Amino acid sequence: xxxxxxxxxxxxxxxxxxxxxxxxxxxxxxxxxxxxxxxxxxxxxxxxxxxxxxxxxxxxxxxxxxxxxxxxxxxxxxx
Numbered sequence: 001x002x003x004x005x006x007x008x009x010x011x012x013x014x015x016x017x018x019x020x021x022x023x024x025x026x027x028x029x030x031x032x033x034x035x036x037x038x039x040x041x042x043x044x045x046x047x048x049x050x051x052x053x054x055x056x057x058x059x060x061x062x063x064x065x066x067x068x069x070x071x072x073x074x075x076x077x078x079x
Contacts, residue, residue: 004053007044
């Protein structure tokens with residue numbers, strides 16, 4: 001699936017259904033299977049977002065690093 005938004009919506013809906021079933025007192029067997037299956041859905045969602053998601057942030061210039069945008073590198077000191 002190449003649409004990362006669909007993956008995010010499906011996994012979010014799955015989580016909401018799980019929470020609603022849990023709060024309404026659904027059978028433990030159903031909740032357990034949903035809980036066991038949920039990490040696979042989250043991994044699929046993360047993979048889809050990383051592979052097909054669109055980055056809309058600023059591009060880094062030459063010799064520029066990711067970090068805090070409100071602090072200068074010199075003000076941070078050494079770690």
